[in-house]
Amino acid sequence: MPERLHVRKTYKLYVGGAFPRSESGRTYLVDGDNAALASRKDARDAVVAARKAQPKWAAATAYNRGQVVYRIAEMVEARRAEFKSLGVPGKEVDAAVDRLVWYAGWSDKIAQVIGNANPVAGPYFNLTAPEPTGVVGVVAPASLLGLVSVVAPAIVTGNTVVVLTAAPQVAITLAEVLATSDVPGGVVNVLTGHAAETAPWLASHDDVNGLDLTGIEDAELATELERAAAGTLKRVRRPGVTDFTADPGLAPMTAFLETKTVWHPKGF
Amino acid sequence: MFDYAPAPESRSVVSIAPSYGLFIDGSFVEGKGTFKTINPATEEVLAEVALGGPEDVDRAVAAARRAFQSWSALPGSERAKYLFRIARIIQERSRELAVLESLDNGKPIRESRDVDLPLVAAHFFYYAGWADKLAYAGFGPDPRPLGVAGQVIPWNFPLLMLAWKIAPALAAGNTVVLKPAETTPLSALFFADVCRQAELPQGVVNIVTGAGDTGRYLVEHPDVNKVAFTGSTEVGRQIARSVAGTGKKLTLELGGKAANIVFDDAPIDQAVEGIVNGIFFNQGHVCCAGSRLLVQESIAEELLGSLKRRMSTLRVGDPLDKNTDVGAINSAAQLARITELSEIGDQEGAERWSPECQLPDRGFWFAPTIFTGVTQAHRIAREEIFGPVLSVLTFRTPDEAIEKANNTPYGLSAGIWSDKGSRILAVADQLRAGVVWANTFNKFDPTSPFGGYKESGYGREGGRHGLEAYLA
Amino acid sequence: MSDLRSLLHGLPGVDKVGVEARAAALGTRSVKTSAKAQAIDLAIRMVDLTTLEGADTPGKVRALSAKAVRPDPADPTCPSVAAVCVYPAMVPVAASVLRDTGVHLASVATAFPSGQAPLDVKLADTRDAVAGGADEIDMVISRGAFLAGDYTKVFDEIVAVKEACGDAHLKVILETGELGTYDNVRRASWLAMTAGADFIKTSTGKVPVAATLPVTLIMLEAVRDFRARTGRQVGVKPAGGIRTTKDAVKYLVLINETVGDDWLSPDWFRFGASSLLNDLLMQRTKLTTGHYAGPDYFTLD
CATH class of the missing domain: 3.40.605.10 (Aldehyde Dehydrogenase; Chain A, domain 1)
Known part of the structure; x- marks a missing residue:
């Protein structure tokens, strides 16, 4: 009996909840697999999908978003073997699951921790609360833990993201997790390929509100992207974090949160 | 008298x-x-x-x-x-x-x-x-x-x-x-x-x-x-x-181009004060000025009548006079910018109105001004004028008000005037602005964070x- | 009358903090020199010189009436006040002094200050005062009925009292200190005006909170809006707690910047006060003489 022929996976993009090929028709080889090579037009389409999904995702209750992120953790756990087969160490899969669980719990606490009731000197109710920045372009680190560590904080706070990654197998496998985790289509969009090619389009895009450069290793490219992001005064999270096993703190979440303060008089 | x-x-x-x-x-x-x-x-x-x-x-x-x-x-x-x-x-x-x-x-x-x-x-x-x-x-x-x-x-x-x-x-x-x-x-x-x-x-x-x-x-x-x-x-x-x-x-x-939204159930006399304070405070040289008045169409005429009457009592002149409400424009350059944008408002067909007021001969002055008949497409509805110039637009429903308010690259502040609590909270949630004043405007306090979207x-x-x- | 309810509850709301801030801001106006002199004389002409005490006697009322006609015996250029305001029993006494002086005679009526009496008693009270020579009647509304939502009762009473007044002018006291909210002040103002009040007045002076700037501001807005809607002009009278020239000038500023010239006259604005007059006189003397005045140089009546 000949050995059964293994069925390979085709690694496509993840945009608006679907898995399309690159509009450019381009693919590139990654460890023997063909992966879609995203183009600037894919970036454009992904921003449209992210924008479309954003208001509803932001309007979902924090409880709901927390449950969805927790569901992602459950699904990653269930795919532990697959991630390991892609070369992700078991400990890292565990850490990624734990990180997701950690962020799931933040959904309905972050506003309490960083919001404030402000004792203004007058008869006014004055409350400060965070709100999502909007659509965030994310240049993700290659590792699963790194990827989860940039995507989870951005979405648990109500943003939607366009993720650029150079590690299609891990990232698209995570996309498959997302597609089966009650994450509404368009909340996370994953483009595989070269950040140097697509990131500038996100950095200069007028309908992108934030840019996470954590996954950029080339300092010159990071500077160029930060400069381009200044065009519409995007919120930029600069590269810096390399050890994703450390306690992330609040910064990954607050980087893409706006602060809104509402005043109202108090009187009969 | x-x-x-x-x-x-x-x-x-x-x-x-x-x-x-x-x-x-x-x-x-x-x-x-x-x-x-x-x-x-x-x-x-x-x-x-x-x-x-x-x-x-x-x-x-x-x-x-x-x-x-x-x-x-x-x-x-x-x-x-x-x-x-x-x-x-x-x-x-x-x-x-x-x-x-x-x-x-x-x-x-x-x-x-x-x-x-x-x-x-x-x-x-x-x-x-x-x-x-x-x-x-x-x-x-x-x-x-x-x-x-x-x-x-x-x-x-x-x-x-x-x-x-x-x-x-x-x-x-x-x-x-x-x-x-x-x-x-x-x-x-x-x-x-x-x-x-x-x-x-x-x-x-x-x-x-x-x-x-x-x-x-x-x-x-x-x-x-x-x-x-x-x-x-x-x-x-x-x-x-x-x-x-x-x-x-x-x-x-x-910068900013804040919408000041007045609903038909607003406490109207306080809303008029809020509009005046929103745009004429500090000669309108305020980044968070309520420079776009969005008024519900059903009360627009009445509100504008009240606003004009109120504007007629503004006292423009010597900044050191304790009764002056509106002082001097800060510089010749700023005056030129305000004048230019107002002229563009005229050219684009908006209707300009100012109360009668005598401006001093020397120095830099600009009378409190409102433009009515302004639409989202007008430059005076989009660009920051940074002067005592208010653009008046109308809306029909809360959704339209929110859409127009957010339809700007800026996001510093916004105002809401209504007597209905649930409406205020829902609109405040949806406005993309860092400071939202409901039934008040241009209030500041050291304990209250200030800044934009x-x-x-x-x-x-x-x-x-x-x-x-x-x-x- | 459900129309009345929809009218009153359809009025725009009042934001407490906003109206108080506006009143306070107008209170910072600086009125000096010639403007102050003008303001003081106008304020004197707007005073309803008032005594409403159980201890009032003919002697007291006679003295007060004389002072109303010639507030500063040392200065013939000093104007008379607008009116004397007394209890109905004192009306004939005051009338005997004020006849042909141009100073009006106001009487409180309708079971002042509580208003808690049957309507026929209130009407008799009113007719007596008018018969005794009062040409202005200051009535109180039934705050209890108003707060219970029985607007029709309040309305009907005002209409009836107005009729009992005949030619006398009717001032309707809202007793704003008992109404609880500024929204109610606006509603009560409209209720009184709709029922035929010639003036709306803040207070009896007999409850802890009397006239305030924000309450008067709301009432001025009400008369302004009422005229715009109906064409009929109604006067405003803050009463109680206005004791200094500085206070009075703040009220004049309020008129000036809310309703303007049309109300800057004793025909349309009054101060219900007693001790205010002497302070106005002292300030007036300071402006004429250039030095500060002392209370011993003004009559205490």
Whole structure:
């Protein structure tokens, strides 16, 4: 009996909840697999999908978003073997699951921790609360833990993201997790390929509100992207974090949160 | 029938020297050149002020760097006491500083006396108390100062913007080099004297006067760790570009084109006051001014009638008269900008209205103005005018109001007027703006974070949030 | 009358903080020199010189009436006040002094100050005062009925009293200190005006909170809006607690910047006060003589 022929996976993009090929028709080889090579037009389409999904995702209750992120953790756990087969160490899969669980719990606490009731000197109710920045372009680190560590904080706070990654197998496998985790289509969009090619389009895009450069290793490219992001005064999270096993703190979440303060008089 | 006689505040409470140097390392020193600052209400020269060049900025940053070692090492409780001292001195000198501010800026003494100066003192009081409580501010158990802060402030609230910059910076343990606006340098120079009176250690606060280039030297200086800027979105953009890749922490408080939304169930008389306060406070030289009035179509005519009647009682003129409501435009350049955009409003077919008011012959003046029949496509509905000019638009439903309010690259502030609580909260949730005033407008407090969404900038000034900009 | 309810509850709301801030801001107006002199004389001409005490006697009322006609015996240029305001029993006494002086005679009526009496008693009270020579009647509304939502009862009472007044002018006291909210002040103002009030007045002076600037501001807005809607002009009278020239000038500023010239006259604005007059006189003397005045130089009546 000949050995059964293994069925390979085709690694496509993840945009608006679907898995399309690159509009450019381009693919590139990654460890023997063909992966879609995203183009600037894919970036454009992904921003449209992210924008479309954003208001509803932001309007979902924090409880709901927390449950969805927790569901992602459950699904990653269930795919532990697959991630390991892609070369992700078991400990890292565990850490990624734990990180997701950690962020799931933040959904309905972050506003309490960083919001404030402000004792203004007058008869006014004055409350400060965070709100999502909007659509965030994310240049993700290659590792699963790194990827989860940039995507989870951005979405648990109500943003939607366009993720650029150079590690299609891990990232698209995570996309498959997302597609089966009650994450509404368009909340996370994953483009595989070269950040140097697509990131500038996100950095200069007028309908992108934030840019996470954590996954950029080339300092010159990071500077160029930060400069381009200044065009519409995007919120930029600069590269810096390399050890994703450390306690992330609040910064990954607050980087893409706006602060809104509402005043109202108090009187009969 | 009942005309108020002139009631001028006495100028004699403030003594302005003929010339001022840069305040570096605790002393006034000469700069590279000089420029003149004038009273915009009379065009009279108030003083000659040093123009800071690159070497001057170098000296100031070096002084701040030297001072940082010991200032950041001081126990927070000691830094706090310096800031409390400063707050007290400002309170005691508030009449003098208010008159000075009105002279150099053109704002009515009623506002500099009742708004600017009380808020300046309150801001120092508020942040003074934080200096020894930083570990409780929510930024980790041992937050550290950043180093030298380069701060560039605008001309609309000169001393208040200085307070917003310097108070949190010093409380957190940073030292500063501050550049006041070219047209309003004097109150910052008087503040230098307040620092000396408080015996603040040399070099902790340095004031470098000058124009745009001076500010550029400062924000681009390699030994500056933190840049804070309040001003136009265009300059903010340039600063964000220049800071890219340097690792400097940056906060920007930029322009705005706030919607002030009036629903048909609004408390109408207070709404009219809010509209007036929203756009004519400080001659409309306010980044968070309610410059777009969105009024529900069903009450538009009635509301505009009330607004016009109310505008007819505005008293425009001598900033030092205690009964003046609207003072002078800050500069000839700003007047030209307001005039130009208003003419564009005319050309684009909007209908202009101003109450009858006599404007002084000398100085820079612009009558309170509203444009009706404005649509989202008009430039006066999109661009920041930064003057006493209100664009009036209408809407039919809450969804339309929100859509129009958010339909701008800016996102600094917004107003809502309605007697229905659930509507206010729902609309406030959906407005993309950093400060939302419901049934009030243009209220400020040191405990209340201020700052924008989108192209209105990032970072917050005021409140616990305001410390974040100055801590690592 | 459900129309009445929809009218009153359809009025725009009042934001407490906003109206108080506006009143306070107008209170910072600086009225000096010639403007102050003008304001003082106008304020004197607007005073309803009032005594409403159980201890009032003919002697007291006679003295007060004489003072109303010639507030400053030392200065013939000093104007008379607008009116004297007394209890119905004192009306004939005051009338005997005020006849042909041009000073009006106001009487409180309708079971002042509580208003808690049957309607026929209130009407008899009113008719007596008018018969005795009062040409202005200051009635109180039934706050209890108003607060219970029985607007029709309040309305009908005002209509009936107005009729009992004949030619006398009717001032309707809302007793704003008992109404609880500014919204109610606006509603009560409209209720009184709709029922035919010639004036709306803040207070009896007999409850702890009397006239305030924000309440008067709301009432001025009400008369302004009422005229715009109906064409009929109604006067406003803050009463109680206005004791100094500084206070009075703040009220004049309020009129000036809310309703304007049309109300800057004793025909359309009054101060219900007693001790205010002497302070106005002292300030007036200070302006004429250039030095500060002392209370011993003004009559205490």
